[in-house]
Amino acid sequence: MSSLSKKDLINPEAQEDIKELKTKIDLFKDGKIDEERFKAFRLARGVYGQRQQGVQMFRTKIPYGKLTTDQLSVLADLSDQFSTGNLHLTTRQNIQLHYVNLDDSPQLWEELEAAGITGREACGNTLRNITASPAAGIDPQEPFDVSPYVQAVFEYFLRYPVNQEMGRKIKIAFSSSDKDDAYGFIHDFGFIPKTKLIDGKEVRGFRVLIGGGLGAQPFTAQEAFDFLPSDQLIPFIESGLRVFDRYGEREKRFKARMKYLIEPKRGLGLEAFLELAEKERTALPFPVYSINPEQQDIPELPKFNREKLSREFDRIKFEKWRAINVFEQKQKGFYAAQVKVAKGDIHSDTARKLSSIVKKYAANDIRITINQGLLLKFIPSLHLPHLFAELDELGLAEPGFDSFADITSCPGTDTCNLAVTNSTGLTVELEKLISKDYPELVGDKNLHIKISGCMNSCGQHMIADIGFHGSSIRNGDKVLPAMQIVLGGGLDENGNGLIAEKVIKLPTKRIPRALKTIIDDFQAFKSGGNEKFHRYFKQQGKRYFYDILKPLADTSAILPEEYLDWGADSEFIPEIGTGECAGVSLDVIGTIIKDAGEKLEKSNKELYQGRYAHSIYFAYSSMIIAAKAVLLSLDISCNTHAGIINDFQKHVVDENKIAWTDFKTSVLEINKNNPTVDFATKYNSEASEFFKKINDFRANQISNFDKVVVSEHYKA
Structure with a gap:
């Protein structure tokens, strides 16, 4: 048996981080550090204030959402010990634990580091978690696996001086192919893998996108390079970060993002940005940085017992689940199973049982997906019925992953300071509606709904076919909880990004009727065809949808329950706190x-x-x-x-x-x-x-x- 202690498993830099966090907490409690100044420190360590006073949200930093079964079990145990027993999966492939006491955060972080998970730079004005296609490494359409490149970027820039106290955060995404399934087009830096013949040799590289972003003013990224050799990936990111750190806005927080820095009219413009980045190359420690991924092999897999299934299972549901949630990997004979997780919430008991199931049937490589689900890899065909049966017992085998019936939503007013309305309650109602009234659309992967509790788009509503963000409507001396409806976002058939357009604001209790109005109209139009919603929206125009939804905006006869938000038992009062994405006051x-x-x-x-x-x-x-x-x-x-x-x-x-x-x-x-x-x-x-x-x-x-x-x- 190993005699290593937990401390032995934590690298010295992380030990110093945890020690420093303990010290800063003590200084803050003794009144020796200003509250807002302390906030700037703790944010860069993953400790984020939530809506409820006196508790924190602890955000992990999990590059490209990769977890082992043991790490998932550790997170489940820590949620029981320090949180509520819930693991919240995010659109940035992280896991968040809520209701954590500030004094417990160093010990929580220590336990995470011993399991190989960090909280460093999970929040704050830093380089945030790097996302990637969850199918990276198994995607039949990928030129190569981007995972090792994401890991290399993560390791290189963790605790790096350049990106510790920038004007705002930087977000990076790696897609696995031209379909841009990691949404590089909405990131500060987006990378799409390419190969190119140079001097008769196939060279790996990336198409590079810069300056995308959502929030109140969405931008689609601009193309910086159609091909950047992979050994220039890290040098380019570093030079770009240096320019952003030096020239990026810091006084006006709203303008302190890469998208504004490279804006042609009011910013530097892309060309000037790239020229400045080139000048920074002299100062780089590595003008060239080669990343040499190991040879890809089939991972060690569990032995399969060919005995018959020991339990009865719903074979009709299994076939539907297999058709919608399962796809064949590029490694022939192996399959990936995608797990739909309602609201992105998974209980600790369920997580531990899931970990045991994965050990029996799949590779020890779980990926958190960008739509708040999970992906399991390298499953032989014979394992699929067994896997389904055990997942179904946990409630994790619902068909419809990444489809119309799989709604992405942020936590909203459940925990977030910035949220205006409840995202999760509405999500539950709409998923019930779809299951009851549109069962034929469960599994439709050409139609997506995303919900955010405010305009900041943590639920990515601005890149949904049908999106909603929290708002309010004044009606006399009272205020109604409301949702702004946006339509026409997402990706087109060529992987080009589309930003949704604002159409109309409606009381939130009327959103189910609004969704029915939109879908019934779309169904009637396409009448059995395969028309994409974004094309239909563009063809019909924003005014058309405004007109068909306008009757629902009439507030002359408001019912008492419309003053209640979803899941609330008292009348709605807008309570918008201060976000914690920046530094000090x-x-x-x-x-x-x-x-x-x-x-x-x-x-x-x-x-x-x-x-x-x-x-x-x-x-x-x-x-x-x-x-x-x-x-x-x-x-x-x-x-x-x-x-x-x-x-x-x-x-x-x-x-x-x-x-x-x-x-x-x-x-x-x-x-x-x-x-x-x-x-x-x-x-x-x-x-x-x-x-x-x-x-x-x-x-x-x-x-x-x-x-x-x-x-x-x-x-x-």
Whole structure:
């Protein structure tokens, strides 16, 4: 038996993370860290405030949704110990645990790390979980398996200095083929695998998309490259992150995303962005970064007992399940089974039993899917009836995965601060409606419904054929819970992304009738044909659907129950909190200078350990933050790193407030030099000298108190 303790299973960096989280919690409870400042710290460690006061949501970071059976069991056990016994599967292939006590979060994280799961950079202004096609590695249409490339990107950028405190989050997705099934078109960076003959040799690479996003103002991504060799994947992402960190908006949170940075009219534009990214390549530790995936083999699989099924099962349901939820892999003779998980919620007991079932019939490789389900791989045909029978006993063999009957929805007002209305309650009602009134559409994979509790699109409603997002309607002196209906989103037949259009807002209790109106109209139109809804919507036009739904918007005769949201027993009151996707609300000049000092300490540590690129970037961050502190003390606001550099040169150096030869030139040496030991040492020394001058300046400033600084300025 192994004598390894749990601590032995956790790498030193993760141990340091957990220790630091414990320390920060204690400092926060002792009143030594401002609440909003502490929020910025904990978010980057996966600890996210939820709607209910005094408890947290803990978000895991699971690249491309890959879990082992043991990891699933560990998550189930931890949910029982620290949460509610529920595992919530997300559209970003993560698992979230709700109602976690803040004091328990370090121990929870420690247990996760021992199982090979992290919470680092699961939230906050970081590079978030990297999603990918759940079918990667088994997709018959894929040029190659993108999984090893996703894993390499995840490992490279975890705890990487460049992406720790950006203006906003960065999201990356890898699809398995041209059909873009990971929705690269709505991501900051989207990658689609390609191969190309170069000098007679087949080279792997990616079509690259940049600047997609949903939220209140959706953007489809622009194509940056039609083919980027795979050894340029990580260097390109890093150079792009450096440009985003330096030029990205920080003051106006709404504009602080990649999609606005590369916008042609008000941003840099894609061409300028790519030119700046090219200039950053000099500073990269790896101008070329080869990823060499291991030879793909059939994984070790459980031995199959050919005995007859020991239980009776519904053979008609099995055939329907097999036809809809199962597909043959590119590895002939093996099948993948897709598991429909209602609302993305799976109870701990069910998760443990599922883990045992997978060990009997499939590969030890479970994938969380983008539509909040699960995918099981490498199932021999003979295993399928046995697998179905056991899944059916757990309630996990419902036909209709990724179809009209499989609605994607965020948690909504169940737990989210930003949600306006209840997404999950509506999801249950609509799935009941579809099962009862449209059984023939269960399994229709050309028609999808997605629901978000607000406009931020965590439920991805803006890329649904039929989407809903939470809202409200005032009716006299009362307010009705409502849903905004959007139509026509998704993917076309060629894998091109489509953004849905807003049509009409209706009381949420009328949404089932609205769905029937839309579907009955569509059914009548296609009359047995195979017309896609997005084409029908485009043909008919937004006004047509507005007109057929408008009678449902009449609020002259509201029923009492329409003032109740789904699942609620009291009248609706809009309660929108503050989202926690960004950093801080208030701080002071002295604290900002202290932040600069902490970055300088990290630069010193990285220099000592021989990680020169890391040391250089921390030194750069130290100088930027210190310069920002001085500018704010002079009432000069800051919204980008580039702006700080220019304004400090103009208002401080050129006006001889601080003696420094040329701040702009010295700080931007970062992208003009290779990350050698000599340059790292020199740059670190300059940052140290600069920090001393900033401290001297602050000490000599005539002020009776530390200047209070509004958060929007601080975020730069």
